[in-house]
Amino acid sequence: MxxxxxxxxxxxFGGLAVTNDVSLSLAPGDRLAxxxxxxxxxxxxxxxxxxxxxxxGGSITLAGEDITGVKAMQRVQRGLVRSFQVTRLFADMTPQxxxxxxxxxxxxxxxxxxxxxxxxRQVVEEVGDILNLLGLSELAHLKVREIAYxxxxxxxxxxxxxxxxxxxxxxxxxxxxxxxxxxxxxxALDMLPPDLAVxxxxxxxxxxxxxxKRVMVLAAxxxxxxxxxxxxxxxxxxxxxxxGSYANAGSAA
Amino acid sequence: MTVLMNSTLPTxxxxxxxxxxxxxxxxxxxxxxxxxxxxxxxxxxxxATMLLVLSIDLVTGYCGVATLGHAALFGxxxxxxxxxSAHFGITEPLTMTLIGAVAGALxxxxxxxxxxxxxxxxxxxxxxxxxxxxxxxxxxASSWTGGSDxxxxxxxxxxxxxxxxDLWGRTAYVYGIVLLLIVFVLLRILVQSPFGMLAxxxxxxxxxxxxxxxxxxxxxxxxxxxxxxxxxxxxxLNAISTQVVGLDSLSFTLxxxxxxxxxxxxxxxxxxxMVGTVSFMWFEDVVSAANPFHWLTIVGALLIVxxxxxxxxxxxxxxxxxxxxxxxxx
Ligand SMILES: Nc1ncnc2c1ncn2[C@@H]1O[C@H](COP(=O)(O)OP(=O)(O)OP(=O)(O)O)[C@@H](O)[C@H]1O
Ligand SMILES: [Mg+2]
Numbered sequence: 001m002x003x004x005x006x007x008x009x010x011x012x013f014g015g016l017a018v019t020n021d022v023s024l025s026l027a028p029g030d031r032l033a034x035x036x037x038x039x040x041x042x043x044x045x046x047x048x049x050x051x052x053x054x055x056x057g058g059s060i061t062l063a064g065e066d067i068t069g070v071k072a073m074q075r076v077q078r079g080l081v082r083s084f085q086v087t088r089l090f091a092d093m094t095p096q097x098x099x100x101x102x103x104x105x106x107x108x109x110x111x112x113x114x115x116x117x118x119x120x121r122q123v124v125e126e127v128g129d130i131l132n133l134l135g136l137s138e139l140a141h142l143k144v145r146e147i148a149y150x151x152x153x154x155x156x157x158x159x160x161x162x163x164x165x166x167x168x169x170x171x172x173x174x175x176x177x178x179x180x181x182x183x184x185x186x187x188a189l190d191m192l193p194p195d196l197a198v199x200x201x202x203x204x205x206x207x208x209x210x211x212x213k214r215v216m217v218l219a220a221x222x223x224x225x226x227x228x229x230x231x232x233x234x235x236x237x238x239x240x241x242x243x244g245s246y247a248n249a250g251s252a253a
Numbered sequence: 254m255t256v257l258m259n260s261t262l263p264t265x266x267x268x269x270x271x272x273x274x275x276x277x278x279x280x281x282x283x284x285x286x287x288x289x290x291x292x293x294x295x296x297x298x299x300x301a302t303m304l305l306v307l308s309i310d311l312v313t314g315y316c317g318v319a320t321l322g323h324a325a326l327f328g329x330x331x332x333x334x335x336x337x338s339a340h341f342g343i344t345e346p347l348t349m350t351l352i353g354a355v356a357g358a359l360x361x362x363x364x365x366x367x368x369x370x371x372x373x374x375x376x377x378x379x380x381x382x383x384x385x386x387x388x389x390x391x392x393x394a395s396s397w398t399g400g401s402d403x404x405x406x407x408x409x410x411x412x413x414x415x416x417x418x419d420l421w422g423r424t425a426y427v428y429g430i431v432l433l434l435i436v437f438v439l440l441r442i443l444v445q446s447p448f449g450m451l452a453x454x455x456x457x458x459x460x461x462x463x464x465x466x467x468x469x470x471x472x473x474x475x476x477x478x479x480x481x482x483x484x485x486x487x488x489x490l491n492a493i494s495t496q497v498v499g500l501d502s503l504s505f506t507l508x509x510x511x512x513x514x515x516x517x518x519x520x521x522x523x524x525x526x527m528v529g530t531v532s533f534m535w536f537e538d539v540v541s542a543a544n545p546f547h548w549l550t551i552v553g554a555l556l557i558v559x560x561x562x563x564x565x566x567x568x569x570x571x572x573x574x575x576x577x578x579x580x581x582x583x
Contacts, residue, residue, distance in 0.1 A: 076466030090457040104447045105465045113448045
């Protein structure tokens with residue numbers, strides 16, 4: 001039985017089928033890349049399975065339980081975590097505070113009204129470990145608004161790791177990162193726990209080929225390819241879907 | 254290890270911040286006492302209003318909820334404390350204050366449940382509707398509240414059985430300062446706690462907070478209840494010190510003025526709330542005495558100047574300026 005299973009997911013925006021009968025399943029340790037031209041419905045798919053949007057049809061199961069009607073925050077508590085295509089962080093807070101908050105939330109301590117996170121030994125140590133792993137230690141006490149976008153992207157990954165998910169959905173983790181810095185993102189992705197199931201949306205095909213063992217292609221809301229990275233470039237339907245838009249896809253990423 | 258060592262630095266600085274805050278509050282109160290010995294009633298009113306403004310800061314400054322109806326919580330505390338004294342003979346001041354806090358917290362729960370259903374402009378409109386409703390209820394229930402005549406007949410025992418609430422308002426003033434100090438310390442602990450951090454997260458990006466698996470609504474509602482207790486204590490202090498409660502304590506006007514004081518001082522900081530209240534009420538007092546015809550114009554002009562040239566408020570802008578200087582000096 002698979003860890004995470006999406007069946008026949010559907011969503012229309014004003015008559016336009018943005019997600020059209022999409023199914024997929026992930027097992028622990030999977031590394032799946034979800035690719036497709038701009039506007040194919042990749043982010044919408046993530047929004048649907050995480051509960052940020054309500055699907056028109058279909059079902060979502062996590063660890064054998066149907067979570068289709070479960071609230072977004074409870075899906076996170078059950079181990080389904082996402083990152084955002086455009087960084088969503090707290091501009092006035094430090095990386096240390098971000099990661100501490102994620103750890104406290106994970107451990108059910110985020111609503112404690114006394115004591116300070118930076119005086120809780122275990123929290124401080126774990127925060128230190130995670131920031132260190134991602135090479136963010138130096139920036140631990142700067143406000144997020146003061147750090148570079150590439151480092152903010154790394155912090156997004158740090159937050160996801162701190163929540164210790166079972167299934168992680170990464171929405172273009174390298175989007176907006178200068179080419180020279182994508183190597184750091186890639187190293188961060190290599191450090192994700194081996195038994196974590198990861199779905200990564202990405203336009204950078206080099207990154208896709210190095211990261212993924214399986215590739216799914218979405219075009220106009222429909223899955224047109226599901227197979228190995230070697231085969232995807234040979235596939236006729238994929239080539240057609242990308243024709244004209246592949247060049248855009250690369251530069252707009 | 255380096256992270257461990259680094260992290261003790263902000264911790265110490267923040268405890269120091271609390272101690273400095275306590276010292277400044279005490280010093281300012283002593284100076285106020287000797288500068289205006291005949292005007293202690295005004296000073297006590299400033300302290301009560303400060304509690305209201307702090308309470309707004311908790312939901313607006315820390316959680317990002319827009320409200321123009323926060324006097325509902327303050328008035329609930331004032332009427333709660335006043336009614337138990339005038340109608341039920343509960344005249345012990347600490348008990349009255351506690352009842353004010355509970356009444357404020359309940360009002361916070363009720364208005365939170367209503368206001369938090371909406372966001373942005375509709376939220377603001379709901380908050381105005383809530384304070385008007387509270388006002389109308391108090392107006393109609395005149396057998397309990399005295400209606401538009403105000404609730405009179407409030408009596409208060411000596412504080413701790415020792416200090417009578419005297420005509421000069423000395424006891425009330427000292428009591429107000431003590432309440433303010435207690436609330437200040439508790440709120441410092443609160444805003445620095447994990448919950449305080451979570452609340453700041455809610456203000457900055459509720460979507461990210463939800464993506465961490467936390468309930469944005471429950472954070473805001475809890476903060477509303479706490480905020481209600483704080484405003485309720487302010488209301489109770491007002492009832493105890495003036496021995497009357499009027500409908501103005503539940504008014505839209507008071508809600509709006511208190512929000513203005515918060516913006517004047519700077520949102521998202523306890524000091525900003527306190528500085529804003531003192532500046533606004535002191536300025537209002539001076540200007541209205543000097544020029545009873547145009548004082549509102551002058552207050553309005555001051556506000557425009559502050560909002561345009563110091564958008565973070567008096568305290569917020571000063572703090573930002575100082576930290577820039579400090580950063581530049583390194
Ligand atoms: N909330 C919404 N309401 C209406 N239309 C929407 C909404 N969200 C997305 N869409 C539309 O759905 C389509 C798919 O958008 P989506 O963001 O999922 O694409 P994507 O594959 O993630 O693209 P990109 O590669 O540019 O990130 C687009 O045409 C978009 O305009
Ligand atoms: Mg997208």
